[in-house]
Amino acid sequence: MKYSLELTAATRPEWVRRVMSDFPSFLQDHADCERKASAMAMSFVAKYPDRVEIIPELIETGVEELEHFQQVYAHMTKRGIQLAREIAEDPYIKALLNLCRTDPINRFLDRLLLASIIECRGAERFRLVCEAIENDEELKEFYHRLWTSEAKHGNIFVKMALNYFDEKKVYARLNELNEAEGKIVESLELRPALH
Ligand SMILES: [Fe+2]
Ligand SMILES: [Fe+2]
Numbered sequence: 193m194k195y196s197l198e199l200t201a202a203t204r205p206e207w208v209r210r211v212m213s214d215f216p217s218f219l220q221d222h223a224d225c226e227r228k229a230s231a232m233a234m235s236f237v238a239k240y241p242d243r244v245e246i247i248p249e250l251i252e253t254g255v256e257e258l259e260h261f262q263q264v265y266a267h268m269t270k271r272g273i274q275l276a277r278e279i280a281e282d283p284y285i286k287a288l289l290n291l292c293r294t295d296p297i298n299r300f301l302d303r304l305l306l307a308s309i310i311e312c313r314g315a316e317r318f319r320l321v322c323e324a325i326e327n328d329e330e331l332k333e334f335y336h337r338l339w340t341s342e343a344k345h346g347n348i349f350v351k352m353a354l355n356y357f358d359e360k361k362v363y364a365r366l367n368e369l370n371e372a373e374g375k376i377v378e379s380l381e382l383r384p385a386l387h
Contacts, residue, residue: 195308195346195347195348195350195351196308196309196311196312196343196346196347196350197309197312197366197367197370199309199312199313199316199370199373199374199377200370200371200374201373201374201375201377201378202316203313203316203317203320203377204382206382207317207382208320208321208324210382210383210384211321211324211384211385212321212324213384214384215384216268216271216273217383217384217385218321218384218385218386219264219267219268219271219273220268220273220274220275220276221276221280221383221384221385221386222264222386223261223264223265223268223275223276224275224276224279225282225314225386225387226257226258226260226261226264227257227258227261228282228285229253229257229260229310229314230254230255230257230258230260230261231254232307233250233251233253233254233257234250234251234254236250236303236304237250237251240300243300243355243356245352245355246352246355249348249352250352253345253348256341256345260338260341263334267331267334280385282385282387283380283381283387284376284377284380284387285310285387287376287380288306288309288310288369288372288373288376289306291306291369291372292306300356301353301356301357301361301362301365302365302369304349304350304352304353305349305350305353305362305365305366305369306369307345307349308345308346308347308348308349308350308353308366309346309366309369309370309373311342311343311345311346311348311349312342312343312346313373313377313387314338314342314345314386315339315340315342315343315345315346317386318335318336318338318339318342319335319339321335322335322336322338322339350362350366
């Protein structure tokens with residue numbers, strides 16, 4: 193069984209060019225994204241303390257994302273780049289969260305499925321960054337590792353949802369959200385940022 197879906201809209205090559213043209217800004221945004229991903233995993237733990245089946249994996253994911261943050265920060269320090277003082281709102285995440293239904297059960301499902309899609313988009317974009325990096329094997333290898341790690345996370349959240357919801361319901365909603373994500377990605381202005 194597949195635990196994630198193919199993204200419906202491939203990232204445009206212009207996005208990679210924009211990122212490579214201002215890599216310091218991209219690193220600052222990337223660091224924020226990893227820190228927020230860790231916080232998001234831990235916020236599931238805080239919000240759903242009775243969902244004991246998924247708590248160990250959520251904690252593990254939170255730790256992994258925090259390690260990613262640590263690693264991005266190390267790459268930044270090496271280049272004399274500081275963390276951004278002002279953290280701009282992420283229009284992509286905001287638009288996705290607006291798709292969440294409001295009743296508690298469906299909200300839980302939607303949050304898990306969106307987490308999966310966000311991870312899949314991250315994996316796709318880290319692959320593009322990895323492929324675009326030249327003359328820096330260490331950085332290239334770093335984005336390669338992140339690409340595989342986020343692809344793994346893309347599956348974890350769907351598996352979590354399958355603990356609580358039947359397969360048909362999970363994949364029907366995952367399809368809907370995945371379609372919507374593709375439209376959102378295509379509507380956003382390109383920035384030297386992950387989204
Ligand atoms: Fe990550
Ligand atoms: Fe991740």
